Amino acid sequence: xxxxxxxxxxxxxxxxxxxxxxxxxxxxxxxxxxxxxxxxxxxxxxxxxxxxxxxxxxxxxxxxxxxxxxxxxxxxxxxxxxxxxxxxxxxxxxxxxxxxxxxxxxxxxxxxxxxxxxxxxxxxxxxxxxxxxxxxxxxxxxxxxxxxxxxxxxxxxxxxxxxxxxxxxxxxxxxxxxxxxxxxxxxxxxxxxxxxxxxxxxxxxxxxxxxxxxxxxxxxxxxxxxxxxxxxxxxxxxxxxxxxxxxxxxxxxxxxxxxxxxxxxxxxxxxxxxxxxxxxxxxxxxxxxxxxxxxxxxxxxxxxxxxxxxxxxxxxxx
Amino acid sequence: xxxxxxxxxxxxxxxxxxxxxxxxxxxxxxxxxxxxxxxxxxxxxxxxxxxxxxxxxxxxxxxxxxxxxxxxxxxxxxxxxxxxxxxxxxxxxxxxxxxxxxxxxxxxxxxxxxxxxxxxxxxxxxxxxxxxxxxxxxxxxxxxxxxxxxxxxxxxxxxxxxxxxxxxxxxxxxxxxxxxxxxxxxxxxxxxxxxxxxxxxxxxxxxxxxxxxxxxxxxxxxxxxxxxxxxxxxxxxxxxxxxxxxxxxxxxxxxxxxxxxxxxxxxxxxxxxxxxxxxxxxxxxxxxxxxxxxxxxxxxxxxxxxxxxxxxxxxxxxxxxxxxxxxxxxxxxxxxxxxxxxxxxxxxxxxxxxxxxx
Amino acid sequence: xxxxxxxxxxxxxxxxxxxxxxxxxxxxxxxxxxxxxxxxxxxxxxxxxxxxxxxxxxxxxxxxxxxxxxxxxxxxxxxxxxxxxxxxxxxxxxxxxxxxxxxxxxxxxxxxxxxxxxxxxxxxxxxxxxxxxxxxxxxxxxxxxxxxxxxxxxxxxxxxxxxxxxxxxxxxxxxxxxxxxxxxxxxxxxxxxxxxxxxxxxxxxxxxxxxxxxxxxxxxxxxxxxxxxxxxxxxxxxxxxxxxxxxxxxxxxxxxxxxxxxxxxx
Numbered sequence: 001x002x003x004x005x006x007x008x009x010x011x012x013x014x015x016x017x018x019x020x021x022x023x024x025x026x027x028x029x030x031x032x033x034x035x036x037x038x039x040x041x042x043x044x045x046x047x048x049x050x051x052x053x054x055x056x057x058x059x060x061x062x063x064x065x066x067x068x069x070x071x072x073x074x075x076x077x078x079x080x081x082x083x084x085x086x087x088x089x090x091x092x093x094x095x096x097x098x099x100x101x102x103x104x105x106x107x108x109x110x111x112x113x114x115x116x117x118x119x120x121x122x123x124x125x126x127x128x129x130x131x132x133x134x135x136x137x138x139x140x141x142x143x144x145x146x147x148x149x150x151x152x153x154x155x156x157x158x159x160x161x162x163x164x165x166x167x168x169x170x171x172x173x174x175x176x177x178x179x180x181x182x183x184x185x186x187x188x189x190x191x192x193x194x195x196x197x198x199x200x201x202x203x204x205x206x207x208x209x210x211x212x213x214x215x216x217x218x219x220x221x222x223x224x225x226x227x228x229x230x231x232x233x234x235x236x237x238x239x240x241x242x243x244x245x246x247x248x249x250x251x252x253x254x255x256x257x258x259x260x261x262x263x264x265x266x267x268x269x270x271x272x273x274x275x276x277x278x279x280x281x282x283x284x285x286x287x288x289x290x291x292x293x294x295x296x297x298x299x300x301x302x303x304x305x306x307x308x309x310x311x312x313x314x315x316x317x318x
Numbered sequence: 319x320x321x322x323x324x325x326x327x328x329x330x331x332x333x334x335x336x337x338x339x340x341x342x343x344x345x346x347x348x349x350x351x352x353x354x355x356x357x358x359x360x361x362x363x364x365x366x367x368x369x370x371x372x373x374x375x376x377x378x379x380x381x382x383x384x385x386x387x388x389x390x391x392x393x394x395x396x397x398x399x400x401x402x403x404x405x406x407x408x409x410x411x412x413x414x415x416x417x418x419x420x421x422x423x424x425x426x427x428x429x430x431x432x433x434x435x436x437x438x439x440x441x442x443x444x445x446x447x448x449x450x451x452x453x454x455x456x457x458x459x460x461x462x463x464x465x466x467x468x469x470x471x472x473x474x475x476x477x478x479x480x481x482x483x484x485x486x487x488x489x490x491x492x493x494x495x496x497x498x499x500x501x502x503x504x505x506x507x508x509x510x511x512x513x514x515x516x517x518x519x520x521x522x523x524x525x526x527x528x529x530x531x532x533x534x535x536x537x538x539x540x541x542x543x544x545x546x547x548x549x550x551x552x553x554x555x556x557x558x559x560x561x562x563x564x565x566x567x568x569x570x571x572x573x574x575x576x577x578x579x580x581x582x583x584x585x586x587x588x589x590x591x592x593x594x595x596x597x598x599x600x601x602x603x604x605x606x607x608x609x610x611x612x613x614x615x616x617x618x619x620x621x622x623x624x625x626x627x628x629x630x631x632x633x634x635x636x637x638x639x640x641x642x643x644x645x646x647x648x649x650x651x652x653x654x655x656x657x658x659x660x661x662x663x664x665x666x667x668x669x670x671x672x673x674x675x676x
Numbered sequence: 677x678x679x680x681x682x683x684x685x686x687x688x689x690x691x692x693x694x695x696x697x698x699x700x701x702x703x704x705x706x707x708x709x710x711x712x713x714x715x716x717x718x719x720x721x722x723x724x725x726x727x728x729x730x731x732x733x734x735x736x737x738x739x740x741x742x743x744x745x746x747x748x749x750x751x752x753x754x755x756x757x758x759x760x761x762x763x764x765x766x767x768x769x770x771x772x773x774x775x776x777x778x779x780x781x782x783x784x785x786x787x788x789x790x791x792x793x794x795x796x797x798x799x800x801x802x803x804x805x806x807x808x809x810x811x812x813x814x815x816x817x818x819x820x821x822x823x824x825x826x827x828x829x830x831x832x833x834x835x836x837x838x839x840x841x842x843x844x845x846x847x848x849x850x851x852x853x854x855x856x857x858x859x860x861x862x863x864x865x866x867x868x869x870x871x872x873x874x875x876x877x878x879x880x881x882x883x884x885x886x887x888x889x890x891x892x893x894x895x896x897x898x899x900x901x902x903x904x905x906x907x908x909x910x911x912x913x914x915x916x917x918x919x920x921x922x923x924x925x926x927x928x929x930x931x932x933x934x935x936x937x938x939x940x941x942x
Contacts, residue, residue, distance in 0.1 A: 053449055103652040110394065111651055113449060114595055117588065118647025125640025133633065243584065249453050286468040295457035302446045302454060331817045332810065520805035524813060525797070528781070528789045535778035542738055543856065544764030544793040600780060 011280035020157030025279045026272060031165040031234075033271020034172045038227040039248035040255065040263035041176065042220040047257050048183075049192040049216040050101065051109060051199075055116040058245020059123045060221060064089055065228030065237040069139060070131045078142035089221030090214075097213045105199075105209075124239060133239065138232030140164070145233060168230040175226060179219075180260055192216060196258065250298030270294045337523055354508055359501045368500040368573075374613050375504075375511045376568050381593045381605035382518050383561030388591070389599035390522060391554040392534030393443055397455035398562055398590045400462030403582030404432040405563025406570040407472045410481050414474060421486040421494055425510070425567045432563025433556040435462075440555030444548045459584055466579035480578040483571050494571045503572045510568065514561065519602055521557065530554055531600070562590075592643060596650050598659025607658040611646075615639060690749075691716040691892050692737065692768075692860055697746030699732055706732040707743070708916045714860065719886050719893045721907035721924070723900075725936055728913040730896045731773060734862045737894075738770055739763040751859070765793055769858035771849045773865050773896075777837045783848045784833040787823060790855030791816040823851045827881060843874040850881060854889075861885065863895040867902055875899065879906055904928070912936070 015022040042057040054060075067088050071081035100115050140147065146163035183189040194202040195212050203209060228237070251270050255262025274293040282289045328334040338344045358371060384398050408428035413421055439458040443451055466472060473481045485495030492498045493506055521527055529550050532540035541547055570577045589612060597608020616639040623630050630638075654660050693713035699706045707729040714720045722730050735741040737748065739758035748755050750766055769790070778786050795816060801809035824830055827847050832840060837848055846866060853861055866882065867875045879902055885891050897903050903910060903924060910927045912920040914936040920927045927933055 100648055100652075107651070107655070110448065111655055114591075115648050115651045117592070117595075118644045118651065120644065121588075121592070121640050121647065122644025125637045125642075125644060129634065129637040129641065133637075246456065246584070249456065253450065253453055288464060288468060292457060292460035292464050295453065295460050299442060299454045299457040302450055303442055331814045331821070335810070335813055335817060337805075517803050520803055520809075524802050524805055524809060525792060525795045526799075526802055528785055529792055531781050531785070532778050532789050532792075535780050536776050538740065539772065539776035539778070540789075541760045542740060542764060542770060543790060543852075544761055545789075546761055 006284060007281070014280060018157065020154060020159050023154075024159050025275050027159070027161060027165075029272035029275030030268060031162075031168065031271070032275060033268040034169050035227060035231050035234075035267075036248055036251050036271050037264045037267025038172055038175075038223060038230070039245050040251040040267055041179070041260065042223045042227070043248060043252055044255075044258060044260055044263045045179070045216055045220045045223065048196045050195065050213050052101065052112045052116065053109070053257070054119075054217075054220065055113065056120040056123060057220065057224065058243075058248065059120045059127070060089075060092070060224040061228045061231065061245060062237065062239060063092075063123050063127050063228075064221065064225035065138065065232040066127050066131045066136065068225070068229065069136045069232070069237055072139050072142065073136070078139055081139075082143070085225060086222065089225055090218050093214050093217035093221050096217055097210060101213055102210065128239070135236035135238035136232075138229060138237055140233040143229065145229075162234075164230075164233055168233075171226060171230065175223065176260060176264060179223075183260070188212075188215060247294045250294040253298040254301055270297065273297060335523075337519055351512070354512075355505070359505060364500045367504045370614065370617060372500070372504045372507050372573050373569075374609055375507050376565050376573060377590065377593060377613055378606045378609040379511050379514060379568065380562050380565035380590050381597065381609045382515060382602060383558045383565060384590050385594045385597075385599065385602070385605045386518065386522070386530070386561065387554050387558035389594055389601065389604075390527060390534065391530040391551065393440075393551060393554060394448065394452040395455040395558070396452050396584065396587045396591065397439060397458040397462070399582040399584060399586030400459040401432045401436055401559045401562040402566030402569065402586060403462055403466055403579075404435050404559075405429055405566035406577055406582070407466060407481070408432070408563070409567035409571060410474075410483075411472065413484065413486065417484070417486075420488065421571065422488060422506070422510075425564060425571065428567045429560040429564040432566070433560040436555040436559025436562075437552050440552050443551045443555070456584075459587055463579060463583060466582060478578070480576055481570070482576045483574075486571075494575075496575060498572075507568055507572050510564070514564065515602065518561070522602065526553065534600075592647055594657075596646055596657055598657030599655075601657070601659035603662060604657050604659030607662065611658065612643060615642060689716055690714070691751065692894075693749045694733070694737065695747045695749070697733075697736055697743045697748070699729075699736055699741055699743045705916055707736065707913075709745075710913065710916070710918045711746075712911045712918060712921055714892060714894055715909075716859075716892050717886070717890060718908040719882070719895065719906050721903045721910045722894060722896045722913065723898070723903055723910060723927075724913035724919075727915070728936075729916040730913055731864055732916075733913065734770060734864055734894070734896065737763070737860075737862060738768060764856065767857070767859035768862065769853035769856040769860075770862035771846070771853050771864055771866055773868065775842070775845045775849055777845055777849055777852070779836070779838040781837065782834050783829060783837055783840065783844075783851075784820065784824070786837055786848055787820045787851045787855045788816065790852040791820065793856060820851075820855055823854050826854075826884070827851050843870055843877075846870070846878065847881070850878075850885075854885065854891075858891060860892045860894065863893060863897075865896050865898065867897060867899055875902065882906060900928075 039057060039061060042060065043054060046052055046054040046057070064085060068081055068085045071084055072078055076084065096119065100119060101112075104112055104115055146167050149160045149162050150166075151158055151160045183192060191202070191207045191212055192215075194205070194207055195209060199209060202212075247270065248267075251263060251266040253266070254269055255264070255266025274290045274297075277293050278287070278290045328339065333339070338347060358367065362371065380398060380402060383401075384395060387393050387395050405425075405428045408431040409421075409424050412424040412427060413419070416424075435458075439455065442454045446454055467479055470476075470479075473479055476482075483494050485492060485497060487493060488506070491502055493502050522530070529540070529545050532543070532545055533547060533550050533554075537547055540550075566582065570581070574581070593608035593612045594605055595608070596611055597606065598604025616635060619630070619635045619638055619642075620632070650657055690713045693711075695711045697710050698708050710729075710733065722733060724730055732741060736743050737758065739760040739762060742757040746756075748758050750758070750763075750768070755762070778789060781789070795812055797808040797812045801807050805813075824833055827850065829844065829847055829851065832844060832848075837845055840848065850863075850866065853863075863882070867878055870878060882893060882895070883906060886893055895907070897906075907924055909922065910920070910924050911918060912927055912930070912933050914932075919932045919936060920930045922930075
């Protein structure tokens, strides 16, 4: 009886009696969710346009952040470093398209997926080789990102929001809105959607697959850079981020692989869900549950709706 | 010239169904076994046996396990590390609760625990396919990793959350624990791996192997032929996890001598997956070749450059290993998706007609 | 070759009947209220212009699609929906429009895979590949070799099917279906993409299967010459509706059929 109470009643009682803590947890979850969503966004971009599930998106985030910080630490002024990093991400997109995508263009999806595993490992090694493996500090001040916290007295207690997190949420929203507009309104965006639908049909109307892929991987690289900056600003820039980036996969399952709004919604659900779960139910089973909650949630979800919230139902034809 | 089938006619279906119908192949296998069982323990030094041969065999076994699931049945799994861990922890609990039972028995039994959990996490495969299934196996991996830390009963409430292997004997010879010799442990591992490889070979050449490959290649056609998908897939999960569980138990009991939860992390899952991608999906030989390449690569990198006068930090070796592994994966997927095993087959084809070009 | 078990159906009796079957996907109606029967021992052709619902009809018989309405009666038993496993174990085998062979396996293994339903040796013997498992393997290999001889594909038995030319792949696929010793064989455009010689060979095989093994055959085919030569009775579909049912000569002269093929609006 006591156990049932602990599982089904008590957490909600706690939420009610300390609403400031509840809102704080919600906020923390949302912030985490925004960052997951950003990573998922990179996946969606690449998947939408090339059908490739880019497992390396997580490491691209780390790599972008490392490059930025590494350049700065080598003496390059902050905004120049930023510009150079963007150039590096473009070079990366270009190289990946040449060295990985083009040779594998007709292979089944699972082969391309595994190729991105190889890419991930390569970038991990390369990043560590060039920049060293120790955690680094993100150059938040030099990029004029806000510091400090805003505290509210509300709901009987105190709620503190880091200004950086607010900035992150704003920047993410702007980026998502920009991408949505880009996809639906511009010529290149339309070409991207055409390529996502059918490579051969896109080719037949004269769209250059290679160009599109370079563009889209570059866009994903930019998203990765922004994500890397935001994430690196909250905690350090380290390779642990790569494992955290795996959490973007459940986000994609919830939101569907091809939907930008889905990535956002999915990210928020996962972020808030795992924080709430860990804070209110975690202590019952020993804590640390945020390492697996997202995945189990995605698994449960897959059992009932294999295509995700926003994805398309696949009808098999013989 | 040597490698010819000319003159080797099969007069019964039974002999044609043999796994090594060509005489030269059979001789080759016997030679390999002779080297493995006799030459290496007699002439190899402790370091070679303990740091190279024993782990190579253990990872080959894990690779076979994953290959059965991913290479033969087409179910991509990222939970290998977790399944290996179940085997290790199950063996630990069993031998600490029942210390008088032979440790080999417990090593094999712990495979069944892995198999059971494997079947549980394989249930979603009825509805989920391909890359989505891989995500589901990630759930298994992370959840199991969490269990290995947060369930103290598993490591007997040891303060450091690590397990230490107790000393066990077989026929009076010490085989586990710090006093067991490298040769003894190597021979035990070799025997178990040889037997299990033989069994795996039997399975994949028979009805079950065909069912698995049918499910992999075109599950709709397989279903319409009467192959029931869920039992077939669950069997694949069970057998695969069994192999990985035994490999995990061997890893801890006959090699490391102890373990903590980080030993069975997602990195293990990726390492074994890379072994079978490079070695060859759907090939038992490939499992061995891939394990050899991926496992021996960092060792080569650690020891060869200093011989050549190029000093390398240990950390740099690790970084370069990652880069080369990643590049190799991409290279193999482009050049030869069927991996080293296919290269081997092509080599054998050329050997067949040697010294003629075609 | 007769599949064991099940009620005895004499030659000429109805082996399979579909009644008022309707199938839709979302908003698209693939098959509307179609009824016809297939008699034991005959060769029944299902024809019609592209998109008529012929393959969907086969998929319903096979159990791959479940119809929203209608019933299927097979060997005297009526089902509202057929499940793939029921169809297969009841003795229905098929080939596919786009050669659904198992590409990672050799021709021999593909056909051996067709014997799966008949192989029962338990798991333990499979682990050892000895005793009952080996005996069963050899016994089924013998049967499969009979099929290989019948289809004249001896040379390619160890070739991975992905490397075979299209015509041979279709033959291997037929072999795999025959390995199930079906009572009813569904052939989905078995002659598609073949030249004249290959068509003649395949027609010969279809007739031999029907003559020698007594297998009832339902085939979807576009080549009118093949349909006229091979089939005993024909059913014609257009836009998911049955528009004719009868002997080849009778159907050939049917105005509705001619209109459907010429694309006359009706």
